Amino acid sequence: MNLIELKNIWRIYKQGPETVNALRELSLQIKQGEYVAIMGASGSGKSTLMNVIGCLDKASAGTYLLEGQNITQRTDDELATIRNKTIGFVFQQFNLLASMTALQNVLLPLVYAGMEKEKRLLSAKSALKEVGLEERMQHLPSELSGGQQQRVAIARAIVNKPRILLADEPTGALDSNTAKDIMGIFNRLVDDGITVILVTHDAETASHAKRIIKLKDGKMLDDLML
Ligand SMILES: Nc1ncnc2c1ncn2[C@@H]1O[C@H](COP(=O)(O)OP(=O)(O)OP(=O)(O)O)[C@@H](O)[C@H]1O
Numbered sequence: 001m002n003l004i005e006l007k008n009i010w011r012i013y014k015q016g017p018e019t020v021n022a023l024r025e026l027s028l029q030i031k032q033g034e035y036v037a038i039m040g041a042s043g044s045g046k047s048t049l050m051n052v053i054g055c056l057d058k059a060s061a062g063t064y065l066l067e068g069q070n071i072t073q074r075t076d077d078e079l080a081t082i083r084n085k086t087i088g089f090v091f092q093q094f095n096l097l098a099s100m101t102a103l104q105n106v107l108l109p110l111v112y113a114g115m116e117k118e119k120r121l122l123s124a125k126s127a128l129k130e131v132g133l134e135e136r137m138q139h140l141p142s143e144l145s146g147g148q149q150q151r152v153a154i155a156r157a158i159v160n161k162p163r164i165l166l167a168d169e170p171t172g173a174l175d176s177n178t179a180k181d182i183m184g185i186f187n188r189l190v191d192d193g194i195t196v197i198l199v200t201h202d203a204e205t206a207s208h209a210k211r212i213i214k215l216k217d218g219k220m221l222d223d224l225m226l
């Protein structure tokens with residue numbers, strides 16, 4: 001069974017008289033445990049696709065099956081529940097809360113999930129350990145390097161044990177050595193069975209994945225297994 005199945009997905013943005021077809025009849029299947037890189041020029045629809053896959057946005061037309069269930073018609077609240085249970089997100093700009101320590105940032109999704117306090121602490125520390133950031137967990141984001149901040153963001157994304165990790169240009173703001181460390185973390189997560197889908201402009205970063213999907217003008221240009 002496919003973990004993710006998109007059938008003839010369109011995402012049409014309408015702004016006044018202008019219409020942008022950000023995704024055009026895109027079909028795609030991703031199995032549990034796959035490691036996929038999405039590439040393509042700026043404006044080709046990569047982030048739009050990630051947002052649809054991540055249930056942050058709804059397709060204008062087409063069908064989305066997640067774990068075999070048709071979620072195309074779900075309400076925003078239902079999608080939020082699916083998202084919280086199933087999907088972790090990492091972004092280029094880390095998106096950490098500046099006033100909270102690394103540990104507090106990672107605890108936050110568990111607070112929302114209603115986990116009890118002691119369990120929360122164990123889970124958050126274990127996620128921080130997984131990304132190699134235990135010693136600095138009492139630091140604020142401003143006291144951490146870019147690579148360390150991205151590690152915190154990854155720990156936050158995986159602390160709920162999602163089946164899917166979506167990362168939109170996770171190394172875009174990092175130097176190449178730091179980027180390599182981050183890619184090492186993704187490799188380990190894939191080994192642990194998480195399905196990783198990442199957007200990148202960088203061929204070296206994409207080469208860590210086992211499949212590369214190229215978009216052009218909202219359509220699939222290429223789908224390569226490495
Ligand atoms: N909220 C929006 N309203 C209107 N048009 C949008 C919106 N979001 C994206 N678009 C348009 O949809 C198309 C695809 O955008 P998208 O952000 O998915 O591209 P991308 O491949 O992620 O680009 P980049 O590499 O620059 O991040 C672009 O033409 C963009 O201008």
Ligand SMILES: [Mg+2]
Nearest residue numbers: 046047048168
């Ligand atoms: Mg983008």
